[in-house]
Amino acid sequence: MCLDGLPVPRVLGRVGRKGGPVLVLFGAVHGNEPAGVRAIRRVMPELEARADRLRGEVVALAGNRGALAKGVRFVTRDLNRKWTFEGIERVRTSDPASLADEDLEQRAILEQLEPVLAHAHEPVTVLDLHTTSGSGAPFCCMSDTLRNLRIGLGLPVPLILGLEEVIDGTMLGYLSDVGHRGIAFEGGRHDDPVTVDHHEAAIWLVVARTGLLPPGEIPDLAGHRRRLEAACQGLPRVVEVRYRHVVHEGDGFEMRPGFRNFDPVRKGQVLAEDRTGEIRAPMSGRLLLPRYQGQGEDGFFLGRVVPRSVLRLSRSIRRLGLDDALGRLPTVRRDPLDPDRLVVPRAVARGPLVDLFHLCGYRRRVDQGEHVVYVRRRQDRLL
Numbered sequence: 001m002c003l004d005g006l007p008v009p010r011v012l013g014r015v016g017r018k019g020g021p022v023l024v025l026f027g028a029v030h031g032n033e034p035a036g037v038r039a040i041r042r043v044m045p046e047l048e049a050r051a052d053r054l055r056g057e058v059v060a061l062a063g064n065r066g067a068l069a070k071g072v073r074f075v076t077r078d079l080n081r082k083w084t085f086e087g088i089e090r091v092r093t094s095d096p097a098s099l100a101d102e103d104l105e106q107r108a109i110l111e112q113l114e115p116v117l118a119h120a121h122e123p124v125t126v127l128d129l130h131t132t133s134g135s136g137a138p139f140c141c142m143s144d145t146l147r148n149l150r151i152g153l154g155l156p157v158p159l160i161l162g163l164e165e166v167i168d169g170t171m172l173g174y175l176s177d178v179g180h181r182g183i184a185f186e187g188g189r190h191d192d193p194v195t196v197d198h199h200e201a202a203i204w205l206v207v208a209r210t211g212l213l214p215p216g217e218i219p220d221l222a223g224h225r226r227r228l229e230a231a232c233q234g235l236p237r238v239v240e241v242r243y244r245h246v247v248h249e250g251d252g253f254e255m256r257p258g259f260r261n262f263d264p265v266r267k268g269q270v271l272a273e274d275r276t277g278e279i280r281a282p283m284s285g286r287l288l289l290p291r292y293q294g295q296g297e298d299g300f301f302l303g304r305v306v307p308r309s310v311l312r313l314s315r316s317i318r319r320l321g322l323d324d325a326l327g328r329l330p331t332v333r334r335d336p337l338d339p340d341r342l343v344v345p346r347a348v349a350r351g352p353l354v355d356l357f358h359l360c361g362y363r364r365r366v367d368q369g370e371h372v373v374y375v376r377r378r379q380d381r382l383l
C-alpha cells in the first residue's frame with residue numbers, strides 16, 4: 001500500500017541503540033488520518049542523521065494499513081477500541097488465517113510492539129498521532145498517570161485528562177495499564193497541511209522530553225514549541241473529562257453547527273439532537289470533541305478546566321503516596337483483591353469525594369448495583 005506514491009510498511013523506521021529511553025511513534029491508527037505517517041517520514045531521516053548521538057531508540061509504526069489504503073477510519077472495527085487484555089489474548093493466540101481486517105492489523109502491531117516493550121529497561125513512551133474531521137487547535141490526550149503527565153505536560157497544547165478512562169480498549173489505555181506511557185496527539189484537521197507541522201513539532205518535543213537527544217541537537221526545537229503555542233493561544237492547559245455522550249447506531253445524532261473543541265458551554269444549552277429530540281448539556285464546562293462527521297460512538301464530551309494548582313497538588317499527593325489513605329476514609333473501601341479500585345455506596349459517589357478521587361487518578365467509574373467503583377490505571381503507584 002502507498003501514500004503520496006511511497007510505500008507504507010508496518011515499520012516506518014527504526015533508529016538508535018538499545019539500552020536507553022525508547023520512543024514508539026504511531027501514525028494512521030485511524031486509516032483516514034495519514035498526517036502522522038507524513039510527519040514520521042519527515043522526522044526519521046533527521047533522526048538517522050543524528051543516530052550516533054541518540055541515547056536510545058525510536059521505532060515508528062504504521063497503524064491501520066488496510067484502512068489507510070481505503071482512506072477510511074477503520075474497515076470492520078476501530079483499531080483503537082480493541083486493546084483489552086482479553087481481546088489482545090484472542091488476537092495473539094488465534095490462527096492468523098481465522099483473522100481479518102483490524103484483528104490482523106492488531107496482531108501485526110503486537111508482533112512489533114511486544115518485543116520493544118519486553119526489552120526496554122525503563123517505561124516506553126508511545127506517541128500516537130491522530131487528526132480530527134473538523135478544524136481546531138492541536139491538543140493531547142492521555143491516561144491520568146504520573147508517568148504520562150511527566151511527558152505530556154512537556155507539550156505546549158491543551159491536555160485532556162480522563163478520556164482514555166471513559167473509552168474502553170484504547171491502545172494507550174492498555175499501555176498505561178502495563179506500565180508504559182501513552183500520549184495521543186491530535187494535530188488538527190485530517191487534510192490540513194499545517195497538521196503535519198504540528199505532528200512533527202510534537203515528535204521533536206517528545207524526543208527532547210524523553211532525553212533521547214540533547215535539546216541542542218534537535219533542529220529548530222524553539223520553533224516547534226512556538227508553532228504549537230501559537231496554535232493554542234487562549235485555550236486551557238488541562239481539562240478533565242466529566243461527561244460522555246454515547247451515540248448508538250440509528251440514533252440520528254447531529255451536533256448543532258458551529259461548535260469547536262474546548263468551547264465553553266452552559267448547563268442546559270442545546271448541543272445536538274437525535275431521534276429523541278434536543279440534547280442539552282447536563283453540566284457547564286468545556287465542550288470536547290464534538291462529532292460532526294465520521295464513524296464512532298462518541299457524540300461529544302464535556303470537561304472541566306483543571307487549574308495548575310490543582311494539578312500540582314494531584315501530582316504531589318500521588319508522589320508522596322498520600323492517595324493510599326483514600327481507602328481509610330469513611331464510606332470508602334479499597335477492593336482487597338485490587339488496590340486500584342475504590343468502592344463507595346452510590347449515595348455518596350458525587351461532589352467533593354469524586355473530585356478527590358479524580359485528583360488521585362481514580363477516573364474510571366463502574367456502576368455496580370448499590371455501589372460505585374472508581375478505578376485508576378494499574379501501575380500508577382509505580383513511579
Ligand SMILES: [Zn+2]
Binds near residue numbers: 030130
Ligand atoms: Zn484518530
